[in-house]
Amino acid sequence: MQKANWNQYLSSTNPWTNRLIGLESFSRQRDLEQIEREYNQDKYGTLREFKFTDIESYKIKERELAGLGEKDNIFFSIGEELFEANCSFAFSIYHSLVSNVIKKYNPERICELGCGYGYNFSYLKNMCSEVYGGEYSENAVTIAHLLGLDIKKFNYYNLNEYSLIRDRSLVLTSHSIEQLPSAQCFIDGMYENRHKIDLIVNFEPSYLKQRQSLIGILRNRYVEINDYNRDLTYLLKSRNDIEILEFKPDAIGVNPLNSANILVWKFK
Numbered sequence: 001m002q003k004a005n006w007n008q009y010l011s012s013t014n015p016w017t018n019r020l021i022g023l024e025s026f027s028r029q030r031d032l033e034q035i036e037r038e039y040n041q042d043k044y045g046t047l048r049e050f051k052f053t054d055i056e057s058y059k060i061k062e063r064e065l066a067g068l069g070e071k072d073n074i075f076f077s078i079g080e081e082l083f084e085a086n087c088s089f090a091f092s093i094y095h096s097l098v099s100n101v102i103k104k105y106n107p108e109r110i111c112e113l114g115c116g117y118g119y120n121f122s123y124l125k126n127m128c129s130e131v132y133g134g135e136y137s138e139n140a141v142t143i144a145h146l147l148g149l150d151i152k153k154f155n156y157y158n159l160n161e162y163s164l165i166r167d168r169s170l171v172l173t174s175h176s177i178e179q180l181p182s183a184q185c186f187i188d189g190m191y192e193n194r195h196k197i198d199l200i201v202n203f204e205p206s207y208l209k210q211r212q213s214l215i216g217i218l219r220n221r222y223v224e225i226n227d228y229n230r231d232l233t234y235l236l237k238s239r240n241d242i243e244i245l246e247f248k249p250d251a252i253g254v255n256p257l258n259s260a261n262i263l264v265w266k267f268k
Ligand SMILES: C[S@@+](CC[C@H](N)C(=O)[O-])C[C@H]1O[C@@H](n2cnc3c(N)ncnc32)[C@H](O)[C@@H]1O
Pocket: 035, 039, 040, 113, 114, 115, 116, 117, 119, 120, 134, 135, 136, 137, 140, 154, 155, 156, 157, 173, 174, 175, 176, 179
């Protein structure tokens, strides 16, 4: 791992540079049709065809399909500092950070929502005997079942589907609320099931009003043109029935333009 700078990363070879400064048009509408295409069909539909029997092979193939070899160097960020490291090392930092945050709270059960085929389950299982989840993509759920993982079909937009959450659960989300332009449905789902939830841990990119630096402005623009989440932190902070235990903006970005904020919170 070595230090890198933003000029190396945001050079003319990075397609996002021209999009972010408006030299190339780009916009997405992040509705369920987009999720169906981008995740259910393109990503998980393709992965499903490989019929692997272990999760590591799916993870490696997923990164390979995104053009990332395990030994390829990628840029990743911590705050606004930029680093370069091989792909598996950069992802391992992200995963240790998720583990370290969760470990502190010693959960009885972990429920990951928007968990795909269970990418994070391999390391979550090391700290908690019961890990289960919910995911929109039918293809991802099918892969999960082939791998013997406890994942049900779940849609953030359907309030009644949050009933999959079991008593005394820590709810984790990792880059899945990012897929909801507004997090209101998620917070409603958490509120409705608050008696079963011990804690909520979000590793999520979101628009942050307080970003004022050039990198911050580019990150907010990245959220806007991708139609990613705009209001998770704002909605949480505006309620007086929620206690925020940890808030670390831009804690880690395996994609430096889409860095995840860490939020740990619960209902009072
Ligand atoms: C960027 S992936 C993250 C997957 C996994 N959490 C991880 O950390 O690797 C976003 C996930 O959110 C899921 N997702 C998007 N919209 C959703 C919705 N409305 N309900 C449930 N899951 C959704 C996608 O299908 C995809 O699996």
